[in-house]
Amino acid sequence: MKRLLAALGVGVVAIAVVALVRARQFTPRRVPVPPAVAANPLPGAVDRLVAAIRIPSVSPADSAQRDSAAFRAMHAHLVRSFPRVHATMRRDVVGKDALLYTWVGTDSTLPPIVLMGHFDVVPVEPGTETRWTHPPFSGALTDSHVWGRGTLDDKSTVLGVLEASEALLAEGFAPRSTVYLAFGADEEVGGQRGAAVIAAMLRSRGIRPHFVLDEGGAVVAGVAPGVRAPVALVGIAEKGFASLELVVRAEGGHSSMPPRNTAAGVLARAITRVEGNPFPGSIRGAAAQQLDALGREMSFGRRVIFANRWLFDPAIERQLATSPQTDAMLRTTTAVTMLEGSPKDNVLPSQARAVVNFRILPGDSVAGIVDRAHRVIDDLRVEVRLLGVATEPSQISPTNTDAWALLERSIRQVYSDAVVVPYLVLGGTDSRYFRDLTPNVYRFAGFRLEAEDLSRFHGTNERIAIASYLEGIRFLAQLLRNAAG
Ligand SMILES: [Zn+2]
Numbered sequence: 001m002k003r004l005l006a007a008l009g010v011g012v013v014a015i016a017v018v019a020l021v022r023a024r025q026f027t028p029r030r031v032p033v034p035p036a037v038a039a040n041p042l043p044g045a046v047d048r049l050v051a052a053i054r055i056p057s058v059s060p061a062d063s064a065q066r067d068s069a070a071f072r073a074m075h076a077h078l079v080r081s082f083p084r085v086h087a088t089m090r091r092d093v094v095g096k097d098a099l100l101y102t103w104v105g106t107d108s109t110l111p112p113i114v115l116m117g118h119f120d121v122v123p124v125e126p127g128t129e130t131r132w133t134h135p136p137f138s139g140a141l142t143d144s145h146v147w148g149r150g151t152l153d154d155k156s157t158v159l160g161v162l163e164a165s166e167a168l169l170a171e172g173f174a175p176r177s178t179v180y181l182a183f184g185a186d187e188e189v190g191g192q193r194g195a196a197v198i199a200a201m202l203r204s205r206g207i208r209p210h211f212v213l214d215e216g217g218a219v220v221a222g223v224a225p226g227v228r229a230p231v232a233l234v235g236i237a238e239k240g241f242a243s244l245e246l247v248v249r250a251e252g253g254h255s256s257m258p259p260r261n262t263a264a265g266v267l268a269r270a271i272t273r274v275e276g277n278p279f280p281g282s283i284r285g286a287a288a289q290q291l292d293a294l295g296r297e298m299s300f301g302r303r304v305i306f307a308n309r310w311l312f313d314p315a316i317e318r319q320l321a322t323s324p325q326t327d328a329m330l331r332t333t334t335a336v337t338m339l340e341g342s343p344k345d346n347v348l349p350s351q352a353r354a355v356v357n358f359r360i361l362p363g364d365s366v367a368g369i370v371d372r373a374h375r376v377i378d379d380l381r382v383e384v385r386l387l388g389v390a391t392e393p394s395q396i397s398p399t400n401t402d403a404w405a406l407l408e409r410s411i412r413q414v415y416s417d418a419v420v421v422p423y424l425v426l427g428g429t430d431s432r433y434f435r436d437l438t439p440n441v442y443r444f445a446g447f448r449l450e451a452e453d454l455s456r457f458h459g460t461n462e463r464i465a466i467a468s469y470l471e472g473i474r475f476l477a478q479l480l481r482n483a484a485g
């Protein structure tokens with residue numbers, strides 16, 4: 001017994017020593033960078049953004065409600081605002097109002113780069129208009145901010161990329177590699193008539209971009225406990241999307257003589273089984289890379305934990321699973337979103353229907369979701385089928401390539417206080433249509449945001465700080481210089 005205790009003691013000490021040594025070696029990986037030579041935004045940049053916000057280029061759920069005149073007005077605004085861009089680049093209107101700009105490089109042997117964005121916006125949710133401090137399409141300009149729908153998502157990127165290009169052209173900059181600017185006009189309703197068409201065009205021309213950059217992350221402070229530096233989150237993967245419809249059919253009839261289980265009851269049982277069997281979660285892929293990069297920035301005490309994930313993963317996973325935001329990093333999520341049964345209290349439902357939305361972690365698949373639903377529900381009375389268009393999760397873009405190094409360097413040159421961290425995008429972006437053109441698909445909008453700004457995406461009081469907008473333009477100019485210069 002004594003010998004056993006002694007051996008156990010030695011084992012514990014050995015593990016502690018290993019954990020401490022690993023924590024000591026677990027230090028920030030910040031590459032030194034030369035100072036930025038980014039072009040400064042030209043005068044009037046903020047006014048040009050304001051004018052773009054005032055144009056209600058909304059993608060409504062029902063495409064019949066689409067205001068084509070607003071999209072034509074956006075096109076005209078861009079032509080007026082960026083004369084050098086339009087004199088230098090080829091501009092194609094693609095699909096439904098999307099824009100593809102081609103800035104031909106001087107060296108045709110170099111692979112091109114693709115910068116993406118979208119200038120359609122989501123509608124303002126009816127009933128919330130009065131909650132806006134400034135009306136959503138006013139483009140109100142205060143001392144510190146531009147307000148309105150599209151200031152974050154994603155007119156700031158479209159205008160910002162064009163501002164950066166215009167400023168570089170004003171300096172006489174000519175890219176060595178070709179630059180494509182791909183701007184969707186239907187991203188908020190799936191991008192089928194915008195980014196999908198642009199990607200197909202480039203594919204048919206055999207174009208293999210060095211990298212593709214789309215919206216996604218931002219530079220945000222306070223995203224992780226214990227990390228003092230602002231974090232530049234760069235999306236290296238994004239989740240897939242699938243909705244399953246569950247349908248139970250039965251004899252209708254009067255509710256005074258019901259069967260033991262109505263269609264609604266059978267469906268309810270299926271739903272509790274689906275909800276009661278969440279996908280297993282674990283720290284892997286992009287989430288593992290995110291924790292690795294963040295952990296290195298933490299205090300020694302926390303580094304002991306994050307440097308020794310072989311020991312602490314179960315505890316970290318339990319902690320992450322306590323909040324929906326971080327739990328979604330760990331697993332394919334399950335959300336029962338729609339439910340219908342009988343239209344009247346005394347009528348048996350002849351059909352009961354539910355919809356469950358899944359956001360699919362890289363590694364899982366749409367077919368796997370359907371399979372698992374059948375297995376978990378295990379009831380032949382419940383029909384299970386895919387609803388609408390499903391999207392497979394993306395591959396994980398590498399972080400050991402030239403393209404990543406170039407992006408990281410460009411970020412650090414302009415955001416010198418920031419640490420660059422790869423992460424998993426929980427929503428979807430137009431960049432999904434480009435995944436077979438290059439492994440290097442990154443999602444980073446380039447602006448500095450406050451943590452509280454994140455709830456303003458698609459929400460109320462969307463706004464961008466003027467200083468952030470101008471800094472973002474400098475970043476985009478630096479990136480163009482580094483990537484194409
Ligand atoms: Zn967007």
